[in-house]
Amino acid sequence: MKLLKIVVILFLSVVYTSNAQKINVADYGIEPGKDVTLEVNQLIESLKGKKDVTLFFPKGQYEFYPENAIEMYRAVTNHDNSLKRLAIPIFNFENFTLDGNGSTFMFHGKICPITVKGSTNTVLKNFTIDWEHSFVNEMKVIENNVEENSFVAEINSGKFDFRVENNQILFQHYDWEDVIGQNIAFDPKTKAPIWQTRNYALNGKGKAKVVKLDNVKAKFTNITKVTPPVGTVFATYGPSPGGNRFAQAIHLDQSKDNFIENVTVFAAGGMGVIAERCENITLNKFIVTSRSDRNFATRADATHFLGCKGLIKVENCLLEHMMDDGINVHGAYIKVEKYLGEKTFLCEISHKQQWGLVFAEPGDKIMLTSRETVLPIYETTVTKAKILNEKRVLITVSDVPAKMPTGPLSFENITWNPDLIMRNNTIRDNRARAALITTKGNVLIENNFFSSQMHGILIEGDNKAWYESGGVRDITIINNTFDNIGYGSGEHYPLFAAPLFLPNQHIGAEKYHHNITFSNNKIKSYNGLLVHAFNVIGLKVEGNEVELSTKYPTGSKLPTVSLDYCENVSIQKNEFRNFSWPLKVEKSENSTSIVVKKNKGLSKK
Incomplete structure (x- = not known):
């Protein structure tokens, strides 16, 4: 019987291999160093109806331009819907593999690199996505005058043109121009947003003045709330909404069993990966980072998942220098x-x-x-x-x-709520949060490194602003490292679990979030903050080690643990080291069944 099984397996293997087809794009005139958009589109179109296909690119740099890309109106969640040019459309395939063999896919202008829709078992592997011209406009401060709130900046080190008209700077791109829109100040020494970066946001008060000094430099007066220090990289990335989320790197749409492995994204006019209504997604060794001659990567999140189900697995990934969150998993x-x-x-x-x-x-x-x-x-x-x-x-x-x-x-x-495994990832040096998690599926976040400008892990959900649904039911956050979380304002937590309530909303008879475990994590902290929880039942904060860091100014007026309208909470066996100010647990009167004991360096209030 055992021998018969082996024979059957070998037979099926032969049948599968005989049906599989490896397409070398070089055999179809697709070569590095030239625009291959039309040829790639035509080749993929010719493969319609075939299964078990591998599209193989010999290693090189392939150019993709929008002029010959197919165009269709695309609704892309958390982006700007519009007519979009598609470079590599993978629609309605079964067992399709795109193997770049270490190649770079270089994009130009408003073009969407990879779109997977209505497909099953799609593998994307072994390539880099980049744009010749970044979507983030970088300005390096080389002089400043605090008294007049002015600074002189180099514009993208002179690589790209800009002009000033009607006292407004216009950054020139492939076939459009950006005004100063969303923006952030960045510290090139730490490779992260600058300490209390909100101070350097656009002023909004008084008359700003912009003067072009030469083809490389411009002077800005009264542009920011506070004058940025010399050396700061002041980055802008277009107006929002409607102006800076139009070209995501990878879009997974209504597809099942999606695999992304050994893929790097250096830039995107939106998110690195955006997935909607997909079942089962695996990211392994997926990297979002800035190119060596830039400080910034994608204009928005590194990864984002809306209304998915099955299992989302994110392992061994590096997500850094993006203009929004590392990962966001939620419903609507x-x-x-x-x-x-x-x-x-x-x-x-x-x-x-x-x-x-x-x-x-x-x-x-x-x-x-x-x-x-x-x-x-x-x-x-x-x-x-x-x-x-x-x-x-x-x-x-x-x-x-x-x-x-x-x-x-x-x-x-509530059908489309995925399970999530995040393991052995690094998310750091980005604007906003490391992770937003609001799914009713089972969640494990283990052995990751987080260092973000805002909260480390935000478990939110709201029905009035972003309309992101998914009060959690079972989430375990264990054995992770949180490094100097919240340096954007100094007031963010490694774990912040609370639905977003606006003034006309109010708490109900039941709790929104359930069963959150935050245990055995190591935290390096300048502010001594650990957990803020609101509207949660079943919260364990146990065995965490929190050590003072002096990388940023130390101290905080906020409670180390803040509990509001919480029930069945255990704060036990946490250790705080080297803090010189009192660290306290603060709980509201409507919080019940709270156990706080055997903590070192933490007092009850």
Whole structure:
């Protein structure tokens, strides 16, 4: 019987191998050093209907320009929807591998490198994505005058042109110009956002003045709130929304079993990887970083996952120098505009950068939710989803409450909530957070290194701003290193778990987040902050080691552990070393079943 099994396995292996096809792009005139956009598009089109295909690129640098790329209107979540030029469209394939063999894919202008849609078992490996001209405009401060709040800066070291018109600087790109939009001050010595970088944001008060001094330099007066120090790199990356998220590096859309391995992203006019409504995604040795002659990488998140399911696995990755978060995993709340009767609701995609999202399909379980408390009300199943336009959809469900709830309502898709494993990754030196995690799946965050300008790990969810759903149910954060978290303002935590509430929202009878474990982590901290939790039931903060760091100014007026409307909390066996000010646990009166004991260097308030 054992011999028979071996024979069957060998036979199936032979059959699979005989059906697999390796396509060497060189055989189709696709060669390094020239624009290959049209040829790659045509080759992929010729492979439609074939399975088990590997598209192989001999090592080299391949150029991709927008003029000959196919164009289609694309709704890309958390980006700006628009007509987009696609360099490598992988649509409706089964068992498709793109193997770059160590090649660089160099892009020019507004073009989207890789789009995977409606495909199964797609492998992207062994290549680098870069743009000749970065989407981030860098200005190095070479002189300053604090009294007049002015500075002189080199513009991208003279590599790219700029002009000044009507007292406004315009950065020239492939076929468009950027004004100063979103911005951040960066310290080239630490390779991270500068300490308290918010001080150097755009002024917004008084009349700013810009003078072009020569082809390399310009003088700025009253541009920033505080004059940036000499040596600072002041970076801008276009207006938002509608101006700086138009060309993501990799878009995974409605696909199953996606693998990205040994891929580096040096630049993107959006995110490194954006995935929506995908099942099972693996990132291994995925790198987002700046090129050696730049300080910045992508204009937005390194990785972002919305409305996915199955397992997201992120291992052995380096994510740094991006202009937003390292990873964000969440669902979406959509507004209920009106109940039409007959179990049908008129709904609206809540956030502009989610318009076009496939929120639900027949068979999905969805939850009717209060927009006031962000709490679930009634679970049902979708029987029909009729898309009216990219903003509105009619959703028909199997059953509705006997009495329709009053007040503003929304829906949350609870079928599409992925499990997440993050292991052996480094996320550092970026604007914003290391990780945002709001999924109801099982989450393990283990053996990672985090150092971010804002919170280390943010577990949020909101139904009024970004409409990111997913109160967590089981998340374990263990054996990680958090290094000087929150140097953007000095007031951020390694772990911050709280739904975002706006003034017209309020807490409900139940807790939003459940079962969070934050244990055995090592924290280097200049401010002594550890955990802030609001609206959480089941929180363990145990066995963490927190050591004073003097890399940034030390001290904080905030509590080391802050608990508000929490229940069943254990703060035990944590050790704080070398702090010269009192570190305290602060809890609200509406927090219950709180155990604080056997901690070294931490006192109760």
